[in-house]
Amino acid sequence: MSATRILIVEDDMIIAANISLQLSNLGYEVTGIETKGEEAIHHALETKPDIILMDIHLRGKITGIEAAHEIRKFLSIPLIFLTANADDATFEKAKETHPFAFIAKPFTKQNLERTIALVEERIKENPANISSFETAIDSREDRIFIRNQNKLIKVMLDDILWVEAERNYCKIITNQQAYTIVSPLNKLCERIDQKRFVRIHRSFMVNFSKLEAVADSHVELKSKLIPIGKQYKEDLFKLMNKV
Missing domain, CATH: 2.40.50.1020 (LytTr DNA-binding domain)
Known part of the structure; x- marks a missing residue:
């Protein structure tokens, strides 16, 4: 069985490198580390990881929540938010992206391992509907139907x-x-x-x-x-x- 592929989005490189090392030691494949939301979107669309670990507060132009919304437009990749700020307003905004879990900073290796293991179980029970080209568009003689967020949108x-x-x-x-x-x-x-x-x-x-x-x-x-x-x-x- 191939290793679960995980994208890390974290703008603190010390924390990101530590997470990457822990995941590698646990047998996971890290597809990469991105420090900005914009690059995380491109990375997710190109490599289609199995899980994304996303820091909510990023130093780039967009937040982790905004990056998650953009990724959700095209792919249903299970998302785990990392955050040191658990205030109600941030939590409610993050919930709108339908994450699989939250991990509060600072977290332990055991906390990280158990959270990812639980997400893997949920994936096995109900596999994520990740859109590829074959399911992204359905063509007809005079129209196409674009699949977006589990809907078919007709475009003449x-x-x-x-x-x-x-x-x-x-x-x-x-x-x-x-x-x-x-x-x-x-x-x-x-x-x-x-x-x-x-x-x-x-x-x-x-x-x-x-x-x-x-x-x-x-x-x-x-x-x-x-x-x-x-x-x-x-x-x-x-x-x-x-x-």
Whole structure:
């Protein structure tokens, strides 16, 4: 059986290193240590750890609670909050992210070990529904259904303006709002209507019918300038000549 993979999010590197050592000695695999909430989000989306140990108070632009909310939009990874501040207001805010447990600082090795063991038992009883690309999007002839927080959200293909790749996920831009799914752009290109959408850059796919202007190095769409990559230019102009 493979070891449980755990991400540590803690801005005190002495505490983080100590936790990492303890977890390694207990047989767990530490996927990494992140000190900022923003980096924790990227790490979680890319590596999909089994459990996240998240400090509530981080020194970055966002708190551990805010980072947890962002991660929850895409993945249901069991979360354990670490905190030295157990006031009621903070506790109530943290509860909204549906954590599996809280560990108050300072904590002992035994406290850490027992808490993680209990979370592992809960995972076995009711496995976490972690979204991957295969479950993140369901395509139809004229629409896609995006799975987000256990809901299916219908997005008509004609409403999509462009898709922008950001690391290991894609942002789908419509006139109304933006949706984010965990998927590399090339996988999404395979699943979406290739007659309607064209990839023009390693980071962009556009709805061809929505293009307002095409220049040698970029396209214009809703006042946004989107670059054309050299390797995609030929296919774009071939498509244009067919119109």
